[in-house]
Amino acid sequence: MNFAEWGFWQAMLETDEDRKSDKEIEKKYGLKEIVAYEYEDDESQKEAQQRASETPRTRGPVYALDENILEIRCGMLEAKRGLVSIFSITAITMLSLGFLGAAVEAKSLVLLLLRGQSEPYGHHLYLAVLFTSLASLISWFYFKYGFRFTRLEMLTSRHLLIRFNRKTQQVYLHRPSYCGGIVTLPWKGVTSSGSSENTAIADGIGVPLLLYWSPRVTGTLHPEGAWVGKAGNNQTELRDEWEFIRRFMDEGPQGLPRPRITSHFPWPWQAFTPQFEGLTHYFRRASRTTKVGLLLICPAFLIIGLGHWLSLLLCWKPRWPKLIRQAGLPGKPIPPLTTLADRPPHIQERLRANAHLWAMRPGKRPEKKPRRRRGKSEAEPS
Missing domain, CATH: 1.10.287 (Helix Hairpins)
Structure with missing residues (x-):
């Protein structure tokens, strides 16, 4: 399912009227605006260059792997498609x-x-x-x-893909046009939810590995993000996944465990097994009553899995542009990084209008002032 990516792209193109309604909702529920600082982004990029795990491995699905190319399934809610x-x-x-x-x-x-x-x-x-x-x-x-x-699940590309090219030191995202389209990003400047505790999300439970490029890196006036691989059961799995990708891009495939290559053909088990991604953590620690309840709702998993399989059958295999397929080969040009000029004029207009929403503030985040508690001597007499 491309719902998360579609929603992220819609947020990039949000109009002033929609933004006003969002602010009213934030004010109603007491939500605060998240402000990013350049110092934090620099620190996250440095952490992404360091070793995160001693046991690098990828849980896939991996669709291509050779000396220069690593291609993995992408998408936040890919395992939940079907409904x-x-x-x-x-x-x-x-x-x-x-x-x-x-x-x-x-x-x-x-x-x-x-x-x-x-x-x-x-x-x-x-x-x-x-x-x-x-x-x-x-x-x-x-x-x-x-x-x-x-079209978030049917009559579109069968999977979202992310391709790492070690030769060109670039990362390519394959998405439908209504989710941001195909873009070329630099490897240098990426941050990861698996690189450190500071960037971890929900301790890695139930979410895939997140790769993020800030507006300072993309050059398109907005950030880019990609959820890579399967949903995790813990942060350790995401660290291993990230370390596999990092070593491949920085050091090469030598010494890395060889993953099983997955076919793009929509086999039935590719639709039913993802329903249980990220749930091992709950199965192991669940009480006996919870396990019985999970057994009782197994038919629901089968129904959603059937819908997942039908969605795969009603989609087509994603295909990269020729320039990206040949990137890194001898005598072939290096794909240019995606810029704002590559977007249609009306998209450029919306991205320019919303650029201030994603701009980072210079320097460090100011420290919070400790709140003073009134002592007994300062308390007013009753």
């Missing part, structure tokens, strides 16, 4: 039945008129108009408001 596909297929099936019913009634009406017999045909006309009107109205609403969510 949107079930609702989408249900809606499309109902629309198809509505138009089919209208066609059957229209056929019956035409046959009666051609026979020239005095048989009543009013109910055929009524049903044909009713089915056509309802199906057309629902189709309009679906394609205007619902189809955008269907």
